[in-house]
Amino acid sequence: MFRKLIRASLFAALGMTAVLLAYGSVTASPAADEKLPDISEIMKKGHNKTEGYVAKINAAVKDGKWEDAQKYAKTLAFFGENLGKNKPPKGDAASWKKLTDKYAESTKAALKATDDKDAKALKAALNINCKACHDAHK
Numbered sequence: 001m002f003r004k005l006i007r008a009s010l011f012a013a014l015g016m017t018a019v020l021l022a023y024g025s026v027t028a029s030p031a032a033d034e035k036l037p038d039i040s041e042i043m044k045k046g047h048n049k050t051e052g053y054v055a056k057i058n059a060a061v062k063d064g065k066w067e068d069a070q071k072y073a074k075t076l077a078f079f080g081e082n083l084g085k086n087k088p089p090k091g092d093a094a095s096w097k098k099l100t101d102k103y104a105e106s107t108k109a110a111l112k113a114t115d116d117k118d119a120k121a122l123k124a125a126l127n128i129n130c131k132a133c134h135d136a137h138k
């Protein structure tokens, strides 16, 4: 009986998490009380060589799994929208705005490319100039 109860609440918690995750990725905008992802989190989750969203998008496309690619691209685009809301460790504000706007555009274009199942456009969108921004702001 007790164990059943625990299991039920565990499922409820999992369900809530799934709903929250789905909400975040579909609308590409956080709930009011959701914390802004910081630069480090965006970089690690977005661009880790094997576990990052870019790697996941590319792997999914390689397997012809466009729906998975689209799901990852949604989160990447959400990160893209939020990067510029952070304050970089160094560099001037105008340059940060320009480069983060560009990053937001690229990640948005990547999402559109997965919507269109367009591998060429996806590759172009994900050709992000990491170094330009790191040199100025990291």
Ligand code: HEC
Binding pocket: 039, 040, 041, 043, 044, 047, 048, 083, 088, 089, 099, 100, 103, 128, 129, 130, 131, 133, 134, 137, 138
């Ligand atoms: C618009 C600016 C911008 C772009 C574009 C950008 N980065 Fe970054 N990245 C940063 C900043 C700023 C930091 C430093 C964050 C800090 O120290 O708080 C950073 C840090 C990182 C880190 C270290 C994260 C950590 O805390 O361990 C990695 C890894 C990284 N970036 C990968 C990439 C890769 C790969 C690309 C290109 C595909 C890229 N970044 C493009 C701004 C950018």
